[in-house]
Ligand code: NA
């Protein structure tokens with residue numbers, strides 16, 4: 001092969017998501033007629049979960065599928081990109097936002113500044129919070145200790161909950177002993193894999209984020225070494241990948257929910273209109289804060305604002 | 310260079326560094342950087358920052374400083390001794406009794422911590438000196454600490470078990486319960502080994518000397534009270550986990566506060582003691598963390614070069630009978646324990662091996678427990694094993710690595726036999742979780 | 748003359764590294780206190796802090812990294828001493844010179860990369876990903892300092908070994924080490 005790439009993602013070898021990324025790698029190899037060879041690195045294989053963005057920046061790995069919440073300190077705009085709490089879950093609306101309303105060029109610039117090429121983003125399913133006790137109305141969140149990092153933590157604090165920072169591998173034990181009353185998972189599949197339903201039974205029906213938008217990033221030097229036709233091939237492969245993420249995610253999410261329900265998962269009762277309003281309010285309160293923190297975040301949120309008016 | 314050749318080169322470099330007596334962590338990092346520079350180029354150096362952040366910002370590893378500090382405070386304030394003095398007052402006439410007490414105390418520490426390093430270094434801080442001072446054979450003393458202190462990953466809560474369950478989509482609760490019977494078997498066999506070997510060789514564990522003047526009732530009462538208080542500290546730390554006050558990692562801090570309060574109560578809290586405990590703890594933490602960091606740099610380099618693909622392709626088309634496949638997996642993991650740490654073995658092997666084991670008709674929980682038992686053995690088999698290094702770190706200067714290698718032999722055999730027993734009789738693993746969880 | 752200068756360098760390094768080693772030992776109780784306070788605030792006050800998580804990790808990283816030079820000075824880093832213990836003192840000098848050289852190479856790389864990360868952290872205002880979002884730059888400064896200290900100590904030890912190899916005499920008084928021997932019940 002002319003180009004030997006390493007491609008890191010956050011998922012374990014053999015997991016469903018891991019196979020989708022494997023598919024992207026195979027696709028790039030096939031479409032480039034073997035001129036680009038892609039070695040997939042799964043969770044823990046050489047680069048830690050918080051290191052993916054940094055590793056792509058330096059070229060240690062050529063391509064990465066990072067999870068932006070982990071990189072909030074390096075690239076704050078990524079948090080807005082992934083979707084601030086309370087954002088839309090409508091895929092068509094999100095696509096317009098990126099492709100037509102101007103998010104894509106802003107993000108290309110934000111990532112480009114750090115030596116990264118930002119390729120087509122893809123959408124992963126919603127973020128939900130699981131709790132040990134049933135949530136009957138939004139007041140029940142008051143005083144609950146919930147494991148929720150970053151923006152999700154701020155959102156839950158706006159609802160009166162107390163966000164807690166914990167290592168992922170201590171969530172299960174902490175839910176079981178009662179150190180925490182609930183935890184968010186990066187999606188339903190994460191809740192299922194973490195076995196959270198064994199120690200907490202109630203899922204709150206409103207998602208903290210309706211959808212999560214994640215990019216594929218490529219090291220700029222590795223990208224510039226590609227001929228224009230190879231660049232086009234990699235871009236095309238990520239577009240195929242985005243579609244696959246969308247269709248498969250939906251399926252897997254429903255499978256994960258069904259599996260958890262078989263183990264006793266219940267939904268907390270449907271929220272009232274007042275609850276829904278309070279939920280939306282808690283999310284809207286974050287816009288100013290994130291706008292003020294970073295120039296690219298501000299540009300992205302300005303687009304959202306002009307949309308909302 | 311193919312990954313097979315590279316693996317061979319790396320292995321040869323490790324053995325050379327070991328022969329030279331090089332500092333393990335710094336040598337592993339240096340080897341990875343040197344071989345990496347030759348095969349990959351300067352770009353490989355970028356593995357350093359991400360690995361540093363991964364190692365130093367791991368909340369799970371925070372158990373190491375907290376528990377080591379607790380152990381140092383306990384031993385320097387004499388609280389640790391108080392515990393063993395009290396136990397000796399009760400069972401001191403049994404040969405090897407102190408080693409037996411140590412096994413139980415180590416198991417309780419194991420119940421608190423979820424990773425190997427914290428368990429062994431805490432147990433070593435508290436229990437090694439009392440045994441050596443009473444004239445116990447040093448190999449027996451070291452072996453007991455290694456065997457007991459390492460149980461942290463087998464007795465719940467256990468971080469590797471949580472990682473296995475998540476990587477293979479199995480129940481954590483089921484894993485935790487399934488580990489209880491094998492853990493109990495190991496503890497029973499450890500105690501039996503101590504009793505029998507001390508019976509056969511009286512030099513291993515001298516009986517406590519009968520004091521010239523029999524202790525007064527008052528002295529006995531003080532010994533009992535001090536012992537009881539220090540035992541209560543252990544229960545408070547355990548209780549803080551069970552009652553949901555603290556996570557297993559944080560409970561180490563509860564232990565530190567408790568140890569300081571107890572030392573105050575015993576009127577042993579002196580600035581010099583706190584200072585020396587802090588200094589020794591900081592030194593041990595640094596030693597442990599430089600090993601973990603150097604080893605992580607090494608394994609990250611090896612993984613970026615694709616060693617996991619070598620393992621994965623090796624497991625395909627073995628053409629073996631099912632049980633031989635299981636045995637083969639155990640051998641591979643034992644060999645990997647030669648160069649890779651406990652977490653990476655789980656991350657790497659659980660998703661590769663477990664689906665194959667399941668497709669051959671085996672229970673994934675059973676296979677997971679075998680994997681944990683295997684890791685428990687791999688980290689303490691010479692020449693390369695984190696448990697060995699941790700124990701060397703905590704051991705007094707006169708003890709060489711050879712002493713440690715020799716000390717683990719009988720205990721590794723015990724654990725290997727438990728691994729074999731659990732392999733032959735899956736009911737030992739599966740009976741309890743099936744009974745409790747249906 | 749040269750020997751005096753070398754001895755001066757070594758003694759200076761020892762003093763500096765001892766000072767840092769002593770200083771970080773005060774961080775141990777601070778670390779335990781921070782974690783214990785988080786437990787207290789969460790369980791008893793029902794208001795978890797946003798800072799304890801990152802602060803405890805920073806302290807942990809400082810202790811872990813900065814203690815490296817002191818551990819080298821005390822020759823506390825773990826080694827496999829099977830062959831090492833059986834060879835003559837002069838062969839041991841050669842062994843040590845080889846392994847210390849490898850170690851110096853490793854810490855030099857760490858230092859170079861840490862300085863690079865520090866510059867990046869300043870340029871892009873790197874922070875931790877948490878809600879508290881503390882700055883990262885000081886961590887990379889600390890890592891650069893920790894690796895320089897370790898390199899200084901390793902060089903000093905290398906010179907010590909070299910001196911002994913050629914003269915058969917000790918460059919530094921033995922009393923410089925071992926001031927950490929076990930002092931039971933102190
Ligand atoms: Na445990």
Ligand code: NA
Pocket residue numbers: 646647686687688689690691692693694
């Ligand atoms: Na081993």
